[in-house]
Amino acid sequence: MRCDYLERDLCRSCTLLHLRYPDQIARKERAVRDVLGLPEDVWLPPVTSRQDRFRNKAKLVVGGTAAAPVLGIQTIDGAPGQVTDLTACPLHLETIEASLPALARFVTTASLTPYDIAARSGELKYLLVTASPDGELLIRLVLRSREAETRIRKHLPGLLADLPHAAVVSLNLQPQHAAVLEGPEEIVLHGETLTMRVNDLPLHLRPRSFFQTSTDVAAALYRQATAWIAELGPRTLWDLYCGVGGFALHAARAVPGLEVLGIEVSTEAVASAGRTAADLGLPRARFMAQDAGAVALGDPSQAPDVVVVNPPRRGIGAPLAQWLETSSAAHVVYSSCNAASLARDLAAMPSLRVERAQLLDMFPNTDHYEVLTLLARR
Incomplete structure (x- = not known):
């Protein structure tokens, strides 16, 4: 892909545009694998993107x-x-x-x-x-x-x-x-609301609600996480930092009878998620406006079967990592846009082992990415 703005030095956002796209992916994979230090056999093939016309x-x-x-x-x-x-x-x-x-x-x-x-x-x-x-x-x-x-x-x-x-x-x-x-x-x-149709799921987006930059890659992210969750067959699931409910609602639709609780600090995002749950007839999917880190104050023995976390770049932080480490949750699905904070959080949860991991190229032409991991209790 060529960009007139970059060639004229008017914009420097796409720092990797000088590289062939396969080389961009290889560079990101090397960087993420080096930071996380996971065994080779846990990695799935990366999810790629088109280089242009992907930003929503x-x-x-x-x-x-x-x-x-x-x-x-x-x-x-x-x-x-x-x-x-x-x-x-x-x-x-x-x-x-x-x-x-x-x-x-x-x-x-x-x-x-x-x-x-x-x-x-x-x-x-x-x-x-x-x-x-x-x-x-x-x-x-x-x-x-x-x-x-x-x-x-x-x-x-x-x-x-x-x-x-x-x-x-x-x-x-x-x-x-x-x-x-x-x-x-x-x-x-x-x-x-703006209806973001992802994998035939009508996610509602209000003005102050977060949504992933690439709809196509977000769809792949939700499909992979949902496949892992469906394979586990949990009865209960929490989606922390749930945004408009992408992970929670995909899981609720895929696993019959699943009790889902989504937690997100944005009241607008929670209202959006609740509307989608009502549209889909998913009464077992509930959402509440609260700082996801506050979950660490609850009783870890009452944790759900699966916890999904999708925090901002800073990661989940020590209190929530400690809560997950001592909790009864058998599995954690962790979606991260920062391998460094993910590595720090993983180190704080030694009882949870990474079973699978995948790089998703949410931000082509840059060093940024999304990485999805499935953790299992040792």
Whole structure:
């Protein structure tokens, strides 16, 4: 794959694009295997990805002026707030790229002044766009305040006419003068959820809910984890850091009678997961909004048969690792985007042995990845 942005040194995100794709995969496998130090026979073949058109989300800085907005990234070695156009990034799904001219026009129509970092003035900071496999969009405008809300509501019908496949449009308020992508307050103007159809499972995504970057690789991740869980035939399962319920709901659908509890700190994600469970008629799948690390405060002898963990890059941490180590859980499915934190957590759980592992290329052209492991009680 060639990228004009990289060749012109306008964007340096795809650090491995100079390598042939098989060499990228080999490099990632070597790095992950070296860090984890697992026996060769536990590794399954890696899950690969297409190099372009895989990103289901765009996170675009807004620069320029309201009359001539620029959607892209902070300019490399440029002045603070200078933005380079990135609307033709070959990583984004075609549906996202096709929507960006209409969004740029909307910035002008609604007189949304891009935020000026140096002057600490202006309103519109970012445009966040997520696309579903069905071609629908979730569009979020990250603003400094509610100053532009009335104008946005006034001109929203025009945007929806230009983008009839926009399922959700919302405003996010991020008042801080800091490199923080979004704030805690969300104002939904249109719709409710974006349906991400993964392995024929209609996962609902609300504006502040996390979802994996590549829908195709996420589908493979859920299929592999579900196959392992179905083979074990558990009666009970907890999905910690469950997000919108991808692992939990796949397992609940695959294993008859399985009692599932998903735990996630985001109330929006929990509401999304609960809606999918209701849609699928899965009354045994429950979800609660709580910090997954707090599970370590419960009685480890009352642990479920299987625990799934999919933490952020920092890993599950010492308290939860100690809880799992002393728990009655026979198996743990651990999905990680950071082999270093995974290795640290595994070292804290010596009673759980890695039986299977697989690299999934969630982030082609970079050194990032997802690695899925199945742990069994020794």
